[in-house]
Amino acid sequence: MSDSYHHGNLRQALIDAGIKIINESGEESLSLRKAASACQVSHAAPYAHFKDKDELIGAIKSSVTEQFMEELTDAVNGAADAEQALVEMGKHYVSFFIRKPDYFKFLFGSQNVIAHTIPDKSFAEDYPPFVLLKSTYLKYLKEKKLKKSKEEQEVELLQLWATAHGLASIACMSGVETTFDWEEMLKGDRLLR
Amino acid sequence: MSDSYHHGNLRQALIDAGIKIINESGEESLSLRKAASACQVSHAAPYAHFKDKDELIGAIKSSVTEQFMEELTDAVNGAADAEQALVEMGKHYVSFFIRKPDYFKFLFGSQNVIAHTIPDKSFAEDYPPFVLLKSTYLKYLKEKKLKKSKEEQEVELLQLWATAHGLASIACMSGVETTFDWEEMLKGDRLLR
DNA sequence: CTCCAATCTTGACACTGTAAAGATATTATA
DNA sequence: TATAATATCTTTACAGTGTCAAGATTGGAG
Numbered sequence: 001m002s003d004s005y006h007h008g009n010l011r012q013a014l015i016d017a018g019i020k021i022i023n024e025s026g027e028e029s030l031s032l033r034k035a036a037s038a039c040q041v042s043h044a045a046p047y048a049h050f051k052d053k054d055e056l057i058g059a060i061k062s063s064v065t066e067q068f069m070e071e072l073t074d075a076v077n078g079a080a081d082a083e084q085a086l087v088e089m090g091k092h093y094v095s096f097f098i099r100k101p102d103y104f105k106f107l108f109g110s111q112n113v114i115a116h117t118i119p120d121k122s123f124a125e126d127y128p129p130f131v132l133l134k135s136t137y138l139k140y141l142k143e144k145k146l147k148k149s150k151e152e153q154e155v156e157l158l159q160l161w162a163t164a165h166g167l168a169s170i171a172c173m174s175g176v177e178t179t180f181d182w183e184e185m186l187k188g189d190r191l192l193r
Numbered sequence: 194m195s196d197s198y199h200h201g202n203l204r205q206a207l208i209d210a211g212i213k214i215i216n217e218s219g220e221e222s223l224s225l226r227k228a229a230s231a232c233q234v235s236h237a238a239p240y241a242h243f244k245d246k247d248e249l250i251g252a253i254k255s256s257v258t259e260q261f262m263e264e265l266t267d268a269v270n271g272a273a274d275a276e277q278a279l280v281e282m283g284k285h286y287v288s289f290f291i292r293k294p295d296y297f298k299f300l301f302g303s304q305n306v307i308a309h310t311i312p313d314k315s316f317a318e319d320y321p322p323f324v325l326l327k328s329t330y331l332k333y334l335k336e337k338k339l340k341k342s343k344e345e346q347e348v349e350l351l352q353l354w355a356t357a358h359g360l361a362s363i364a365c366m367s368g369v370e371t372t373f374d375w376e377e378m379l380k381g382d383r384l385l386r
Numbered sequence: 387c388t389c390c391a392a393t394c395t396t397g398a399c400a401c402t403g404t405a406a407a408g409a410t411a412t413t414a415t416a
Numbered sequence: 417t418a419t420a421a422t423a424t425c426t427t428t429a430c431a432g433t434g435t436c437a438a439g440a441t442t443g444g445a446g
Contacts, residue, residue: 006392006394006441006442006443007393007394010393031432031434032434033432033434041394041395042394042396043395043396043433044394044396044397044434044435044436045393045394045395047394047435047436048392048393048394049393052434052435053433053434053435105302108362109298109302124363124367127367158360159356161359162356162357162358162359162360162363163355163359164355165355165359165362165363166354166355166356166357166358166359166360166362167351167359169301169355170317170351170355170358174317199411199412199423199424200424200425203424203425224401224402224403225402225403225404226401226402226403234425235425235427236402236403236426237404237426237427237428238424238425238426240425241423241424245403245404246403246404
């Protein structure tokens with residue numbers, strides 16, 4: 001308990017410090033030494049918990065992805081039916097990153113989130129946001145009693161994901177408020193019908 | 194002409210060296226000093242041509258974007274009609290980055306391409322790939338004699354762009370060959386009709 | 387109580403971006 | 417053409433970075 005030498009929970013503290021730094025001054029200013037000193041610990045202490053700077057970054061990405069998933073899950077659970085759940089999920093997929101563009105740059109920037117988050121990369125079948133999208137979409141098909149071939153389902157799923165992800169990317173890239181109308185895109189026989 | 198002290202065209206040489214480094218070992222391994230030494234020049238020489246590392250990176254991004262535009266333009270010009278031009282442009286938008294995932298990470302990664310490429314950021318109205326997409330789309334509307342409101346046009350344009358960009362992003366992220374069917378997405382009353 | 391493994395510190399190294407001061411070549415000026 | 421101004425490049429220096437090695441400190445298992 002004597003907290004001179006042993007921090008107690010340095011691993012989590014480093015992750016939190018990293019997130020704070022990213023929020024305050026962006027990813028590019030995140031360094032192992034800054035995170036360490038934010039935890040009042042020597043510059044080499046992180047190496048007891050992370051093999052690499054990359055490993056710390058991977059842990060931070062997982063943590064941010066959990067935040068992201070929390071919002072998506074809430075959006076889906078709060079919807080009246082599966083169709084609205086799809087709409088709300090897409091809306092939040094985009095608006096989350098518009099509110100936190102630094103998160104988007106961090107997650108989908110230089111490195112590979114998916115490779116970081118999931119071990120075996122069988123496309124994105126294990127990537128949490130995609131898993132949630134897929135299950136919601138399947139519920140939607142059942143709800144509307146729509147019969148589609150596997151191929152058609154894959155195309156629609158990928159298109160839904162790509163549209164939301166592309167919008168988020170474009171918005172975060174340009175830094176300008178994109179006046180997109182997500183409902184307009186989904187409805188009107190465009191992506192869903 | 195005595196090429197001891199003065200390089201002759203160091204600015205362009207640095208850009209080329211940067212591109213080569215990115216292609217060979219990714220963006221994260223690109224440093225001013227490496228680019229300088231690749232041009233057989235001292236490590237501070239770049240500062241005669243670029244205020245910053247950021248400024249060199251901006252120049253490289255412009256150069257890569259030109260390459261990208263070349264392929265898109267060829268695709269559009271080689272098409273029989275405007276509809277096929279739209280399809281081909283989208284196809285190449287994605288496949289270009291699948292062939293060069295490091296380019297995608299570099300362009301749309303940590304920094305802001307659009308802010309780099311164009312001075313005043315009025316959304317993306319000046320971003321070359323978007324400009325080409327827009328003109329092609331308008332030609333397509335005229336060709337098919339389709340009347341759409343300004344709002345509907347904007348939604349469709351943004352959706353086209355987001356879909357292509359999202360697919361590229363997802364493909365480059367996961368690192369896995371995405372078996373997407375671009376034509377399937379565009380045709381079949383999905384994005385175009 | 388002792389010993390071991392986990393955790394943390396200290397010191398060192400190579401590499402980075404960038405600034406300042408000086409050297410050299412090119413261009414403009416007179 | 418001679419000289420001055422400017423652009424280009426080198427050298428030196430410094431703070432910050434990731435990472436490693438060696439040692440100090442601690443909590444816990446036996």
